[in-house]
Every structure is written in C-alpha cells, then in structure tokens.
Amino acid sequence: MTRHTSGDGAVIPVAVIGMSCRFPGAAGPAAFWNNLATGTESVGPVPADRLPAGAASGTDAARGGFVEGVDAFDAAFFGVSQREARCTDPQQRLLLELAWECFEDAARPASDLRDSGWGVFVGAAADDFRAHYLTGGDLDRFGHAGTARCMLANRISHHFGLRGPSEVVDTGQSSSLAALHRAMSSLRLGECEAALVGGVQLNLLQEVTDQIGLWGGLSPDGRCHTFDARANGYVRGEGGGCVLLKPLPTALRDGDHVYAVVRGRAVGNDGGRGGLAVPSEDAQYEAVTRALRVAEARPEDLAYVELHGTGTPVGDPVEARALGAAAGRARPAGNPLPVGSVKTNIGHLESAAGIAGFIKACLVLVHGALPASLNFETPNPAVDLAGLGLRVVEAYEERPFGATELVGVSSFGMGGTNVHVVLGPAPAAASDPDPDQEAATGTVWCLSGRSKEAVRDLADALLRELDQHSAGGPAAGVRAIAATLARRTHWEHRAAVVGADRAHFRDGLAKVAAGHGFAVPADWATVAGPGGAGAVRAAGEYVHAGRAPQPPTAAGVPAGYRPVPGLPTYPFQRERFPMPAPAAAGEAAPAASPAPAAGPTTRLAAGPGAGTYAPSWEAAGDAGDRLWATQVLLERELAAVLDGSVPDLDPEVPLTDLGVDSMTLLEFLDRLIKATGLDLPETVVFDHPTISEMAACVNEEMESRHG
Helix, strand or coil: CCCCECCCCCECCEEEEEEEEEECCECCHHHHHHHHHCCCCCCEECCHHHCCCCCCCCCHHHEEECCCCCCEECCHHHCCCHHHHHCCCHHHHHHHHHHHHHHHHCCCCHHHHCCECCEEEEECCCCHHHHHHHHHCCCCCHHHHHHCCCHHHHHHHHHHCECCCEEEECECECHHHHHHHHHHHHHHHCCCCCEEEEEEECCCCHHHHHHHHHCCCECCCCCCCCCECCCCCECEECEEEEEEEEEHHHHHHCCCCCCEEEEEEEEEECCCCCCCCCCCHHHHHHHHHHHHHHCCCCHHHEEEEECCCCCCCCHHHHHHHHHHHHCHHHCCCCCCEEEECCHHHHCECHHHHHHHHHHHHHHHHHHCEECCCCCCCCECCCCCHHHHCEEECCCCEECCCCCCCEEEEEEECCCCEEEEEEEEECCCCCCCCCCHHHCCCCEEEEEEECCHHHHHHHHHHHHHHHHHCCCCCCCCCHHHHHHHHHCCCCCCEEEEEEECCHHHHHHHHHHHHCCCCEECCCCHHHHHHHHHHHHHHHHHHHHHHCCCCCCCCCCCCCCCCCCCCCCCCCCCCCEECCCCCCCCCCCCCCCCCCCCCCCCCCEECCCCCCCCCHHHHHHCCCHHHHHHHHHHHHHHHHHHHCCCCCCCCCCCCCHHHHCCCHHHHHHHHHHHHHHHCCCEECCHHHHCCCHHHHHHHHHHHHHHHHC
16 A cells, blocks of 8 residues: 555555645635636736835736735734734744644644644745845844744744644755655654644745746746646746645544545655756656655556646756656556646745645545646647657546555756655545434534634634535535534634534524524424434533533534534634835834843833823722732733734733743833833742732832832
C-alpha cells in the first residue's frame, strides 16, 4: 500500500484529515472546487486599493490572482492587540486564521491541541510587508516578531500550544510542497504526532512584480498558458492554504475524516546541471521516479498529475519531457496520462503554489473528477504531448479513482529544488451508525462564537450550506453534522437548534440567524413524542451552561460519527489594518520610541504633568469607589499602550496569561507613574500580575499619599 516508514521500519500511510484555503476567488475548499469544476478563471486586474500611487488599473500587465481583504484580521479572536496587529505581517495573520479553519475542519478543538506534540511546517518566501514596514518610518517593538519570517510557523505553535517542530521552509516556488515533504519526514521519525502544513504568499510590493518582469518571467497578456503554443510566462497569484496530516492508522483509530492518503514523496536539486534559473530535465525526472519508488508504485499507476505548469517557454518543455520519461511513455498506447495546472485558474502562487496544487489534487480524489486546465488551445510545438504519453485535460471529466490509482503533484523552485508528491484515495469507510430517519428523538446542533454576531453569521453560513444541498442533500446526515459541531471549540455566546431532519434545521438556523438563541420545531412534541424532551433539555444545558452533548447520551451525539468535511468554519469578525504608509520623499523617518531601559530595581520617576489622576481619585465617594476608579484607570492606560482594548481582559487573570509581554508591562507602568504621580518600582507589575491586584496596590499607594 503506501509508503512511509517510521524509525523502526514500520509502514505508515499518512492521511490528510483537514483542509483550509484562501485562494483568488475562493475563501475555502468548497468554493475553490466549485471554481475548478466550472472552469472559472480567478485572475483579473489589480484591485484599485492594491495599485501603487498613480498607477492605472485594467491593463493586462497589471493582472494577477488576488485574495480579498488581505489587510483584514480578527485580532481580538486571537488575543492580539491593535498595536501588535498593525505591525504584524498579513501573512502571519492569514496563516493564523487558516490554521484555525483547518483544525476546525478536522473537528479538533483548540483545547485538545495545547501541549500536544503536533508540528507546524510552513512554506514561505515573500517579505513584502517587512520591506514596507522597515521603510515606512514608524517602527515599533512589536514589529520585530511581527515581520520575522520564522514567526509564520512559530506564531501558530505559540497560539495553539503545539510542542512539535515549528519550521519555515524556503525553497522558492516549491516551498510549500517542500514543507509538506519535511512534515512527512518528521512524522516518519516520530518527531511529531500530527503536522499542520501551510503555504502562504501575499504580493504587496509592486517592485517585486517589476523585478520578475525584468528577467522575462511574466506573461504580457496576464495569463498562464500551460503547455499551450501561447506559453509566454506566468501571471502572479497570491493566497494561502493549510492541510492537517496524521498517520493513517491513528486517523482511523481517532475516527477522523480522511480526504486522501499521501503515499510517496521526493525532493532533490538540479545540482548545477543547468543555469541557476534554468530547470533541469534530469532532476525533475529523478524527483518523479523517486516519489513513485517510495510509494512502491508503477508509473502506470498514476491516473493524473497536477503539473508545476507555469506556462513559461523554457519551463514547459522541460517539465513535459521529464514527466513523459518518468511516467507518460510507460502507459499503454492510446491511454495518455492526464495533466493540468491550477495556475491557469488562480495564477502562480509562488511559495504557496505547491499547497494549492496539493489541495486541488486532494479535491480531485474526493470528487472523482478532473477539472479543465484553462487557456489551452493549441499544443506547444516544443512539447510532443502524444510522443510523451501526456494529454492536457481540456474539459471537466468524471473520473472515479480505484484504490490503487494515484495522483501526482509537482512543484519546482527557482534555484532547482524539485518536489514531487504522490497521493491516493482514502480507504473505504464504514457508514455512520444511524441514518437521518433514525433521529426522530432529536439531535442538537451547537453553535457558538465570541460575539452574538459570530453566532448569527455561523447560523447563516450553515443555512446556506443546507440550501445548497437541498435537492439531494449532502452525504452526511444531521447527526453527523451535530457530531462535528459538538467537537468544535465552544465560546461564551451560544445557540442551539433541535430537530430530526434537514427541514427542522433549516427553519431553526433561520431563527438563530435572525437573533434567537434557541430553536425548537413548533410541532416538536408531536413529532418526537416523549423521547424528544431529552434533546430539548440537552440544548438548554448547552445554551445556558455551555455543556455540549457528549456521546453516548440519547439526546446528544452518538458515538461513531466521523467529522463532516467542508462545513462552514468560524466566521471571523475581521477589521482592517492598512499597510504601513511609506515615508515621504526627502523626509527623515521618525525615530522609534525607545523601550524603558531601567534595571529591575530602578524606580521610574514621574515626569512633567504627573498626577493628573489624583483629583479624580480624591473626588471618588468612598474606598470602594476609589478602588473601582483605580481599576478603570489601569484598564484605560493598558488599552492606550496597546492602541485598543485588551482582548479577553479579565481583571483576575495574570496579564502575561493574556499575551501581555514584559515590555508592554513596563510601558504600562510608565503611564501609570505619569498619571498618578507615584514612584512605583518596576517590580510592582510582576509582584501584582493581575489588574485587580495591581489596582489594590496602586490604590493603597494613593491612600498613603492623598488619603
């Protein structure tokens, strides 16, 4: 079957159990597949808000694949202050959201991940935001971590509490598929129990596009014409994607949904066999043949290959000859190997190109179909497709895959790092234990969010999902969906829907989307009978106490249900954090504000105008009012340091547990000293770690001076 081995030589097939993506024209795998299946080209003019000052939109040279809202982020959801979010690379912010969506797609709540030995591997190569930030003239100490490339992986590991390897891989355009290769190696060696693999690329600097144009890499008409006679370069794209990998035996034991199984992979370099930026046919051949050998597969087992497929005059013939020699010519006469390139749909995502091709390959296996490779009319005369045993997929084809058939994915990086991955379909799974018609006693769908708006948005998204499948219904029943929702993270704002069939849940979701927190069918007592009371009771306990139904309760979620893939994930409540503005020409950039440099025993003296808080404190009615006023002061001054309210501020929780670092605490202390006129030692913020404790300390000092 497969073929990865652990350190002791045991065979370990690796399952893909979760996916998320944000690609041009697609905010998730379902939308991405729809665009692929319908032959949608998601390449177009540069959005007006992304053009350099004075540039004109609408020309072919200004085309690209763009994602919407690259400057938007739900900072509060991830406990990131406004100040920190402003100087954090949008690639870090995007990956945080994609990681959450991927874990949620796999029905793994965040609480289960903390302190786990899971790894994070990210392919990335662009530093556009860092260049903007460093030349913008408004530096901040948060910008160091906010623009460091290592934090693309490490911020995810930190937020979720993952203790496995945390690495960023840069091999140019093959970075994200190389990151997947690295994750597979880590799983094989036992370095991690499961691995999140991501790739990201955001094109935020026009100068980078101009630079690529100088060496002739860009298509003058702004399209990728893969293997076509018009191949004249590629069009840039951007976006990000994540997949979650776990050894197949463990995934099956844990009841995970499996999208596909990775069976082999290989990485290598051109090794100086051509120019620095000229690909080597021999090296690409070696990558494909080695990946097949690792998979213990024959070339004719390949049923489809997702090409690197940039559409460049030099790269296309090299890739075609290498693939033809490795697999195409080994196929029976009259049965050429189908190939295609997602770059014709969304552009070349460069460091995220490999993860885009990999996610497409997983979806090809899931749906049993081959989408068309766009922009193909006349074969490139330098590519003998028939002689190489290859054919470009020109129209959507139904193509169910047998258990031994494989799909290959290629990704090649500038400088010669070549990666090829081979994957196959998921093993046949047993049916869920109870079909919908056996759910007459009731099922509970649990919806939650960090705000009422998020709960309503989630209900609306689930309602659209049901409406989309109203004709035949999704393969999963209402109980399997209930099981998936119950396994997610549950927040302080909650709603519950009770029902026995899709019609019940469609009506109930509409009520929650309109603002209700509890939805039970009007005729529930008649439909469900006495047994239906248990579902209503379970729903009430969830809404009021946050206790999600757990198996094997009669009214909850029966054991044995696998997560339903592709359900709407958390509806982030994003706000915009615009790019740093460039410093004006000829204008000296302002110096960054120095951090407090006092030692641990130094007392920070109050500055001019200190003591502005004293009159307010003295005017407070009694001791309780003064303590409350002091706490309000502390919260206000901390918010000022962070340029906004503190996410999840609980006065009884240590500020360091809320993500407030020591340098922020010292800035906070400096503001308190100036506001109160007190001489407070630095140790006060460490000896009194919560807002409540610090307020009591400051209030006591105020009593001593002004009481």
